[in-house]
Amino acid sequence: MSVARPAAGRWPTDSISFGGDYNPEQWSPEVWVEDVALMREAGVDLVTVGVFSWALLEPEPGRYEFGWLDQVLDLLHAGGIRVDLATATASAPPWLARLHPEVLPVAEDGTRYAIGGRQTWCPSSPVYRERSLLLVEQLAARYGQHPALAMWHVSNELGCHNVHCFCDVSATAFRAWLQRRYGTGEAGLAELNRAWGTAFWSQHYGDWAEVGVPRRTTATGNPTQRLDFLRFSSDALLEQYEAEASVLRRVTPEVPVTTNFMVTSHQWAMDYGTWAAGQDVVSNDHYLDHRLPDPHAELSFCADLTRGLAGGGPWLLMEQATSAVNWQPVNVAKRPGETLRDSLVHVARGADGVCFFQWRASVAGAEKYHSALLPHAGTRTRLWREVRELGRALRSIDEVRGTRVQADVAQLFDHQAWWACDAPNRPSELMGYTDAGRAVHRALRAAGVTSDVVPVATPDLAGVLAAHRVVVVPTLHLCTDATAAAVADAAAAGATVVVTCSSGIVDEDDHVRPGGYPGAFADLTGVRMDQFHPLPAGERLELENGWAGTVWSEEGTVDDDVEVVARVTAGPLPGQPAVTRRPLPGGGAAWYVATQLDDASWAALLDRVLQEVGVGPAAVAPAGVEVVRRVSADGERSYLFCLDHTGAEQRVAARGVELITGATVDGEVTVPARGAAVVRETAG
Numbered sequence: 001m002s003v004a005r006p007a008a009g010r011w012p013t014d015s016i017s018f019g020g021d022y023n024p025e026q027w028s029p030e031v032w033v034e035d036v037a038l039m040r041e042a043g044v045d046l047v048t049v050g051v052f053s054w055a056l057l058e059p060e061p062g063r064y065e066f067g068w069l070d071q072v073l074d075l076l077h078a079g080g081i082r083v084d085l086a087t088a089t090a091s092a093p094p095w096l097a098r099l100h101p102e103v104l105p106v107a108e109d110g111t112r113y114a115i116g117g118r119q120t121w122c123p124s125s126p127v128y129r130e131r132s133l134l135l136v137e138q139l140a141a142r143y144g145q146h147p148a149l150a151m152w153h154v155s156n157e158l159g160c161h162n163v164h165c166f167c168d169v170s171a172t173a174f175r176a177w178l179q180r181r182y183g184t185g186e187a188g189l190a191e192l193n194r195a196w197g198t199a200f201w202s203q204h205y206g207d208w209a210e211v212g213v214p215r216r217t218t219a220t221g222n223p224t225q226r227l228d229f230l231r232f233s234s235d236a237l238l239e240q241y242e243a244e245a246s247v248l249r250r251v252t253p254e255v256p257v258t259t260n261f262m263v264t265s266h267q268w269a270m271d272y273g274t275w276a277a278g279q280d281v282v283s284n285d286h287y288l289d290h291r292l293p294d295p296h297a298e299l300s301f302c303a304d305l306t307r308g309l310a311g312g313g314p315w316l317l318m319e320q321a322t323s324a325v326n327w328q329p330v331n332v333a334k335r336p337g338e339t340l341r342d343s344l345v346h347v348a349r350g351a352d353g354v355c356f357f358q359w360r361a362s363v364a365g366a367e368k369y370h371s372a373l374l375p376h377a378g379t380r381t382r383l384w385r386e387v388r389e390l391g392r393a394l395r396s397i398d399e400v401r402g403t404r405v406q407a408d409v410a411q412l413f414d415h416q417a418w419w420a421c422d423a424p425n426r427p428s429e430l431m432g433y434t435d436a437g438r439a440v441h442r443a444l445r446a447a448g449v450t451s452d453v454v455p456v457a458t459p460d461l462a463g464v465l466a467a468h469r470v471v472v473v474p475t476l477h478l479c480t481d482a483t484a485a486a487v488a489d490a491a492a493a494g495a496t497v498v499v500t501c502s503s504g505i506v507d508e509d510d511h512v513r514p515g516g517y518p519g520a521f522a523d524l525t526g527v528r529m530d531q532f533h534p535l536p537a538g539e540r541l542e543l544e545n546g547w548a549g550t551v552w553s554e555e556g557t558v559d560d561d562v563e564v565v566a567r568v569t570a571g572p573l574p575g576q577p578a579v580t581r582r583p584l585p586g587g588g589a590a591w592y593v594a595t596q597l598d599d600a601s602w603a604a605l606l607d608r609v610l611q612e613v614g615v616g617p618a619a620v621a622p623a624g625v626e627v628v629r630r631v632s633a634d635g636e637r638s639y640l641f642c643l644d645h646t647g648a649e650q651r652v653a654a655r656g657v658e659l660i661t662g663a664t665v666d667g668e669v670t671v672p673a674r675g676a677a678v679v680r681e682t683a684g
């Protein structure tokens, strides 16, 4: 779309933004007055208002009630608090489903969902689109000039619950999407038959009317049909975003527009790489997932990926929890210090704003046990004290805003590779798309080395990769020719490349690249594997140099100029190459890793790679202390973030001024237990 975007890059506040979702409709006007006073006490300067307000703003079709929202925005403005105003379209009111039952989404098995949850609408519904845009038009007209308005917040967590709809309306929209991809008429259908490989299992389509959404099937459905449906579903929600954003940009071209992403371990359905360009400010919601073995390693990974989506620039943490969430089997609360520390991990990795769900803890509704800035117990609480401390700490590091995170390592990320890799009927269900990428990131983080997690849709991908000393390609199962060329270009420019198994296997149609694995990276790495040998759960692959792997091994050969760094000693095929290194004419090397290395082996391999290219840690720090550096564009100022995960006070080598305490740092900075230190560095 060709909408002018003068607001791009404009920050919603004049500071590192601090605040959260504010849902005043759950409270009386007397409480609103207290809320604003307490927000000021905490140092809150940005709140998101109206996310779930549609049913109250438009209690019946076409009758709008804005009085209460007028009052709330005026109160916030009088308190000096800026507003990220939601379009309120995230959850439709019950009357929409009563009058138009066809807006209710349908599950893969044909079940139609009922109202009572949230996001109960079909992404392709023209009725929903029309009604939602009427509301957005009203909001833009009424509040576009309100002095509290800092940013527009389109919908909320688009795709959290309704991304894949299998209704007939969606099927029609899917066919239209396919005709845009493959062409219309007989020629388009022939191209679809080719791409989907319908010669197999007698699936050849003779008429567009036979083509549908991938509903429940007897045997495994067509993989490319599934892949295209995942692409279509992400695009359908992106289209809803763009439709709302285009109304807002027409009415208020100067106001930045965002929607909050969910870059996290378990959200995989939105191809954010294709969404990022449409955001004036990239914003993200992140919640620690205590179902994972190392939730804080995942936090850092997601923050680095969000920065990648923001093109390396600043981004806004739109939601996180001050303490526990309410949607995991056991909802772990944060211990003293952790609210501030986890917030500053996001800032260290590029966030220029720290916001939470939500301001005041609800007493009713599905999220009443979700923590908030202001807990049920009120202000005489440790949590409230820590919220105020966080507000003060963010003000003390305001000068960090606008600086960029320093990283010499890039690792590629792609939602479409995730979709293709984790599909049914793959060689091993133990091979998960994110496993190798997270393992590499975990090892680097433990070594004090920051990596940029770069989406493959990044503009000038080759240039971005070539600006790094090391490029890691983890499990890039689906890889286009363009992405493979960008990696090869970076290698030619001198980068060292590390490719892991299950990369380069299929093209964008999910067709296997013939000639040996890793397909798209076979020439670069000089590796020609001809069979996968997945390992049963619990079985280890032992390598001659003491390294070890699980899940995966391969059988094949390497070219003459390839050094075999480690061969298999115990596994399905002893003697097979498991880790290889090919020197490149550009001065770097192309590594290939044919198994899922364990953490110790990744640490050893990456240590060798980093030594070869001369990349060291941001600072010498004890194990369990996360260190990241942010640097100003002119290189004049640098800030070292030290974040303790050991639970004990630690010391890190540094010189300068610690900004939160104001203390001079002459050789070593003290990092509080489960706390953070931010040093404005001086040389010497």
Ligand SMILES: [Zn+2]
Binding pocket: 105, 106, 122, 123, 124, 125, 165, 166, 167, 168, 169, 170, 171
């Ligand atoms: Zn639908």
